[in-house]
Amino acid sequence: MNARVLILGGQGRIGSSVARDLTQHASAEITVTGRNGSTGRSGDFRYLSLDLGDRDKLRTAIAESDLVVHCAGPFHYRDTAVLEHCIAERVNYIDVSDNRSFTRRILERCEAAKEAGVTAIVNSGIFPGISNSLVRQGVEQLDEADTIHLSYVVGGSGGAGLTVMRTTFLGLQKPFEVWLDGQWQTVKPYSDRETIEFPKPYGKTGVYWFDMPECFTLAESFPVKTVITKFGTAPDFYNHLTWSVAHWWPASWLQNPNVIEFLSHVSYQMTEVTDNFSGIGVAVRSHVSGKKNGKPAQFCSTVVHDNTAVIAGIGTGTIAQLMLENRLQKPGVLPVEEVLPTALFEEMMGDRNIEIVKSGLSPSGEVRH
Known part of the structure; x- marks a missing residue:
């Protein structure tokens, strides 16, 4: 049976x-x-x-x-x-x-x-999920892991509908704690832009701090000093729009469920157009640095797929x-x-x-x- x-x-x-x-x-x-x-x-x-x-x-x-x-x-x-x-x-x-x-x-x-x-x-x-396993793979390659840097980029809607849009805007509601230099520190969502070289078709893409469970589970699972989790979207103008919402809109607006729904629906309608040229795929990049045989070493792994939901x-x-x-x-x-x-x-x-x-x-x- x-x-x-x-x-x-x-x-x-x-x-x-x-x-x-x-x-x-x-x-x-x-x-x-x-x-x-x-x-x-x-x-x-x-x-x-x-x-x-x-x-x-x-x-x-x-x-x-x-x-x-x-x-x-x-x-x-x-x-x-x-x-x-x-x-x-x-x-x-x-x-x-x-x-x-x-x-x-x-x-x-x-x-x-x-x-x-x-x-x-x-x-x-995928993130979290496959991303966590990529990190474990990297940590196991080194004798001593020091820093975990996870980066994600999603094309347009990612093919995952309104739920992903809601999750993105809900993630902008408040600062969150991250494990940096051996201590918990507070960062603002969608801050500290960094340009990461992803595999094709994304190439160099901007990513920002984003609150994910990996922020704390990886820090608790592995004896490292730093865990960085950053997220971005393609095309890049969505990153700038999201940044402006995170940094310019009053916090009270982002705490309002009706505002979240409005932003989610407007964004989804926009991606229905841009998905046609940005695609709905995802790239995940795990970069773990530390030591191997007593010398500085790093291990990087990436996964790309043309449909985030799949x-x-x-x-x-x-x-x-x-x-x-x-x-x-x-x-x-x-x-x-x-x-x-x-x-x-x-x-x-x-x-x-x-x-x-x-x-x-x-x-x-x-x-x-």
Whole structure:
């Protein structure tokens, strides 16, 4: 009998990408949920109309599953109820959260998950997600890692719809803490522009401080002095527009849900035009510096994909596949970099024809491209 997978928010762009990835790489009975539409079966999936606010129906759906994949963002507005039900029903859990406060609250349930024998893996998409595994890969190449620098660029909407737009503007609401020079320091969102050389088609692109869960999970997972996470969009004029909102608009406006909705819809309408020439892809660049054989060394790896929502689904689908195959089990609540071995990560990326371009290292650590 096939394992039963419940994908919350599975009718959204990222959730549906997870579902498609699993149909190609795992044997599972997949149920996707959404607030709209009727309950029934169509093609490869079973559809279930479900509002996460209906706690009784939610718990019943979880109890009938072997694995729950939480894709119902934006996670700024979510509580920990889904994980709580998974722990109570002893059902494994994955989420694609990209929000710091949500991730903090979820990680606090680690001991409860351990006691229930539940493996819960958080931040499983592209960034966070694949980005975390690129960092682990880099840290393992060095004898001693000192600085982690993660950079992301997304073309237009990224193909992920309004949710990504909301997440971007919600991320501008307040300053956040980052791990710099061995201590926690506060930075402003969308500040300190830096030009990064990404692979084609992006090339040199501006990136800015952006609040992501990796800001703190990587600092807690690895003994490094600095963790930098910066984000940018293409075309570049979107960066300047976002910067102006972050720095010129009154903070009270950005705290207003109606303003966030207005900005999200206007931006999405703009990207419907610019996506035609900017594309909807993503590039992630991980740069880890430190020492190898007692000498300064660095390791850089990049991943590029032409559809951000698709590769986010791949990042989550790989973890779901490994959990369904009982190849990834570690009771507790953990970010990707603490639970997914590099060898398995590289195997899963290879199976899906995702190229990881590596460079740096030496003397005698080799690699260098």
